[in-house]
Amino acid sequence: MDLTGIAEKWQKEWGDAHVYEPLDEGGEKKFYTAAFPYPNSPQHIGHGRTYTILDIHARYARLNGKNVLLPMAFHVTGTPILAMAKKVREKDPELLSIFSNIYGIPSSKFAELGEPEKLVMYFSEEIEQGMKEMGYAIDWRRKFYTFDAHFNKFIEWHMKKLHEMGLIVKGSHRLAWCPSDNNVVSSHDTKGDVDPEIEKVVAIKFALSAGEYLVVSTYRPETVYGVTNVWLNPQSTLVKVKVDSGEMLYFAKEAWESLSLQVSGKVVGEVSAKEIIGKNVESPLGKKIPVFEARFVEQEVGTGIVMSVPAHAPFDYLALREIGKLKEVPPISIIEYRGSAPIPAQEYVEKLGVKDTTDPLADTATRELYKKEAHWGRMKAGEFSGMPVMEAKEKVGEKFEKEGKAFTIYVLANGPVFCRCGCKIVVKKVDDQWFIDYGNVEWKNKAKECLGQMSIVPEITRKEYLNTIDWLKEKACTRSSGLGTKFPFDETKIVEPLSDSTIYMAFYTVAHELKGMKTSELTPQFFDYVFLGRGRKEVHPKAEMLRKKFLYWYPLDARHSGADLVRNHLPFFILNHAAIFPPAQWPKSIVVNGFVLMEGKKMSKSLGNILPLRKAVREYGADVIRFSVVAGADLSQDTNFEKSVAVGVKERVGDLLALLEYARTDRDGQAEKWLRSRLNRKLKEAPQLYANMALRELGQMLFYEMTQELHWYMKRAKKPALKTFFEKWAIAFSPFMPHLSEEIWHALGKKGFAVNERFPHADEDAIDDEIEAGERVISELIYDAEKIAERFGKTPEKVYVYTASEWKRGVYEEMRESKNMNPALEWARKNKADMGKAAAFAKGLMKRVHALQPALSEEVEFSALFDASEFLSKELGARVVVKKEADAAAGHEKASVAAPGKPAIILE
């Protein structure tokens, strides 16, 4: 069996016939897309899952006679490609080893991959080839790259639209920053891939003298009401900084090194901490307090200066106790919670037996007390008395900031974090940062309206989109470097990748036509007409024609993606459509899927367990991979790729092809009727399952169950005849395995392509409950008889089968319907049955009364078994005699145990 040969043959035929290149007009259309790939590596089977689901969706629409568009392009925006090309040029051993060992790239290629454009071309061709080998129904005429000049024009237009609507704003922004590289860092730039977390801290000014302040930093501004003193590390040096307002602020020298990137000011002097220790300062509440020394104060954290709240901070309490000042500045308790001690910090220190500030338990005490007070505490002092602590924290911070007594600084919550270059990462404030204002409430509402009209598959993810739209704030939409489109309002910047990929589906509708045009023709007015119908069609000779094409394909009928995009790309996609397009062009649905695990583990470069898509196709064949990555789990679940399963699928495909030799004729025996009933039942159920993208269930039903049933049929049939079966089944299953279907279709002598056929109509008359129930009785009989034969001790010569009498069926049906013995016995009385036997029989059924299946009449059950006696004899290796219970031979008293669907079995 040569699955690869079959696949290649049909891919070529489809390509030559331009089967997947739809006209931009005609009957009812469907337009489906999936997130375009980022070509900095070959695709693996995980990518294959999303695209295969998309392809199945598209192919099913084709079977329903729709004009289907499924385009593809490449996303090259951003820095990863540049970074990777740079690493190639630097001959980074780790990367080159991945290239050789996982991706299988010959080392002769390495030189050219150092150029970003060549890198893009190499991997995008690799990906495109893989998609073709998977048999995807893609219209490649519309392919583009996001650094193409034509696409740049489109994104410029997009940004200008947002700007016109006031949805693009400029402001300041904090970033994790490497002072040595002078660049933004995110998790993959750090040592150990730590994600730098930026956290808000309040800096409060304590007056040293008029116009001069010590700046303390704190997570708990509300505790300022309980402050007793300020702590300075005696080993630290303070810098005196003149800020824009003219005030002089003191920070620890180490702290200032990073704070200088977010607080603008000039260092005008230095002073040793020792000179300040012992002096008094004035708190923002006007209270005079002393400055003490404490070695636990870390000079590079926050401002490097802290305030002391001994009633609520175990460290402060311990430090005061160590220097014997607890009497001089007694703790002031300002927070209470149910069961709180007068001095909570003291209580926690004593409860945990914390020795001093160097004791690791001091941290534990701090954490526990903080948790307690933050969750359950209320203020009991100051103007916010009675307020929950969490709320007061906000209020106090805001109030002091407004009064100029405090300001906000940002720190790394999980610091210190180190850049790959070895430098310590700091927080930088950027002033001329552009944002897309996803925080805009009106916009959010419009997006929710759009979401409300969309169908979301799986439906359970809908609330995720809602949550995300709700908490989205301004999103920085430019970067200072990377591939992509220059930001039209600041051409030194590039439009960031998640911002240039939100409405590009509209671009597909005309991309093939724009290719022949000059970029100078692609003006905002031109796009206004094509995409929005604004202005006059005379703006360009082609405008009218392109407008029609756009209106034909839009709105997008389905957006497919991996589940990882639910919290970023997909909400942006909804928001931008809601902003730019009128409701008639809003997208119709989103379909997301989970990942693919490799033998139970997450695929990763470090584990080296990535299975590249093309390699998988070579090993197992496209159809097998297609089926393996989509039918193994529910859509939203992760699915597991196992070699043994793929091998099993491949074998079953081989079995199916082998059965083609019986596909020349049809027949009309009991076995054929049964198979036809089973097939048509599936054809009846399949459309609903396809519509819900219930691919796992479809796979179970149309593949596993069907092959099992074929197996039973092959045993049952006297001369197998599968012509009509294959005609229908091949088409119904073709979305999953188009190559196999095409092969079967042509083996049946059909003209034209299977992939252009219509979904087979379910013949409801062929669905026959009695035939199916009869077969069930037969197969269960074999099972039971074999079980009994095991106990029999020797191979029986004869097997007598007795079907249950009609009166039992009457009692049985009454019981099944009423779930009660009385109506059944009533029925028995009316029908003059033996009441003693009837009662005993009914009693026996009572236990499983909720689980009774409908029973056949004795006549039908009898004739099903009688017809099958030859088959039964063969299966059981003994002569099988089928009789009715009433005709039991002498000595066959056990015939009386027969029940509907469970004939009595007597071995001899």
Next chain:
RNA sequence: GCAGGGGUGGCGGAGCCUGGAAAACGCGCAGGACUUAAGAUCCUGUGGCUUAGUGCCUACGCAGGUUCAAAUCCUGCCCCCUGCACCA
């Protein structure tokens, strides 16, 4: 911390919405057939017990509750996974 999802055999996982024979389907494992042998393939079995009468018992994270009936509905607890933005 906040938000979302989830705990069912040796394993992956059905079943939960809409209460009514839990473990579909697959993998793995065991036995058999075929084979010189192995692999592949096919058949049979795979929670426990039991019987020549097609059955009985035990099990769905823990603890309660509702119900004739709970994996399924309700309450509390324990544990696990994912995301939290400038990153594609």
